[in-house]
Amino acid sequence: MFRDATIEEINQYMEAAFNAFMVYRKVSLKQRADLMRAIAAEIENLGDTLLQTAGKETNLPEARLRNERGRTIFQLQSYADACERGDWLEASIDTADLNRNPPKPDLRKMLVPLGPVVVFGAANFPFAYSTAGGDTASALAAGCPVIVKAHPAHPATSEMVASAISKAVTSCKLPASVFTHVHGASVEVGQALVKHPRTAAVGFTGSLAGGKALYDLAVNRPVPIPVFAEMSSINPVFLLPGKIKTSAAETAKLYAGSITLGAGQFCTNPGLIIAIDDEHTKKFLEVLADEIRESVPAKMLHAGIYRNYVSKQEQLLLQKGVQELSRSTFTAADMQGTPAIAVSDAATFISNPVLHQEVFGPLSLVILCKDIAEMEKVSEKAEGQLTVTVMATENDIQQKRYTHQ
Amino acid sequence: MIFSKNATLINKLSLVCGRFILNSVPTGVEVCLSMQHGGPYPATTDSRFTAVGAGAIKRFARPQSFQNWPDALLPEELKNANPAGVPRTVNNNWTKNPL
Structure with a gap:
């Protein structure tokens, strides 16, 4: 239905984007903000047809898509406000002092736009981190033209949003190539965009393998460029003993909700829970197991993500020293990811890197530790994360004043 | 401590x-x-x-620095009058005021 861009087309689009940059970098903060607000309005004008198209392509429920569209519009509007406020420019002025010896020059500094930005949309957010998502809004606010490569899992949704953006660009009387939309189901399109000499930066949201490949490509160019890739995070949660003693059931219910939210397809999904192996944690695990048994499987974003979830879950449960605690008792139909909880111990976790990998979907691994010292050893194995959570009472982390004798 | x-x-x-x-x-x-x-x-x-x-x-x-440029040729955000009304550090003090 949608044709991949050819290398010739990419060359032509990138040259046009650079020409547009020479104009767009000079427009006022207000004009950039006006464009972003116009894009928000055009997306709203697409109405429920946009939600229906996205629903068909992503299997996401309508309520979630409506919510995400709201977030996308809010992002465009709030980044437009920020763009106009101009605090992000970090402007500074140091005036001249010609009487000083040696004379001090007049120096004035601010942030200036990088140039054409290539944006790779995310599969898990068809609006908020795709065509008119956070990366596009940021680049337009900075004064950079944007070239979006549509995510092949939702090309029709991307096409609709792209037409809304182009309409806004026209109504704001800006060069058309301030925004370009290309399809690229094959990796060659993405590679050509990253390697193009006119490309100044890249925004990416997706898998570790995909993000790292683009990053390596970008740093190995004759002229390396920055890649802002948001990739992999298991978002560990540390349950401290005082907290679990006082609110085991409450914490279990809170986390069952967070683990299964959106079929676990959020980059901030809690994939690892670290607790002390005691009677209170047993209570926590009992309640968590029950909640997961009762949770209803939801259809995942696309066949690739679903297959990946099933195989990663199987792989995890096959590891020596890893047991399944519970899984949803509902029969999973067509592409539905079954929520599950696995349990292991600190020694197994520390020695087996398979347990450190993200399983994208509604699954969490609980690691039981003998004591806080062992918890610390587990924490040392944690790679860089978007988030780390500590569940603690005041007593677990209270500050004590010690005086040196 | x-x-x-x-x-x-x-x-x-x-x-x-x-x-x-x-x-x-x-x-x-x-x-x-x-x-x-x-x-x-x-x-x-x-x-x-x-x-x-x-x-x-x-x-x-x-970041880009402009050294010794006349006011008329500076970006709006760095001109003496601060027509864009952005916050700036002028000789180490935060202000939105013109120079």
Whole structure:
């Protein structure tokens, strides 16, 4: 239905984007903000047809898509406000002092736009981190033209949003190539965009393998460029003993909700829970197991993500020293990811890197530790994360004043 | 000296994350200036920036200094009169006032 861009087309689009940059970098903060607000309005004008198209392509429920569209519009509007406020420019002025010896020059500094930005949309957010998502809004606010490569899992949704953006660009009387939309189901399109000499930066949201490949490509160019890739995070949660003693059931219910939210397809999904192996944690695990048994499987974003979830879950449960605690008792139909909880111990976790990998979907691994010292050893194995959570009472982390004798 | 209970654990955890959460869940990423949605590799390729909140704009810009340019040829944001009305540090003091 949608044709991949050819290398010739990419060359032509990138040259046009650079020409547009020479104009767009000079427009006022207000004009950039006006464009972003116009894009928000055009997306709203697409109405429920946009939600229906996205629903068909992503299997996401309508309520979630409506919510995400709201977030996308809010992002465009709030980044437009920020763009106009101009605090992000970090402007500074140091005036001249010609009487000083040696004379001090007049120096004035601010942030200036990088140039054409290539944006790779995310599969898990068809609006908020795709065509008119956070990366596009940021680049337009900075004064950079944007070239979006549509995510092949939702090309029709991307096409609709792209037409809304182009309409806004026209109504704001800006060069058309301030925004370009290309399809690229094959990796060659993405590679050509990253390697193009006119490309100044890249925004990416997706898998570790995909993000790292683009990053390596970008740093190995004759002229390396920055890649802002948001990739992999298991978002560990540390349950401290005082907290679990006082609110085991409450914490279990809170986390069952967070683990299964959106079929676990959020980059901030809690994939690892670290607790002390005691009677209170047993209570926590009992309640968590029950909640997961009762949770209803939801259809995942696309066949690739679903297959990946099933195989990663199987792989995890096959590891020596890893047991399944519970899984949803509902029969999973067509592409539905079954929520599950696995349990292991600190020694197994520390020695087996398979347990450190993200399983994208509604699954969490609980690691039981003998004591806080062992918890610390587990924490040392944690790679860089978007988030780390500590569940603690005041007593677990209270500050004590010690005086040196 | 102030030490907290479990200080070593908390201290180590602080090294590896962009957003450090106490008694809540990580899902739900608020769009605001104080959000940090990023983190050390492999969470992202550059832990100095955020992908959520208007601070994300800075990813696509670079600092540039203008030395000795006449007012008329400077970007709006750096002109003496500050016609864009942006906050600036003028000789080390924050202000929106003209020079």
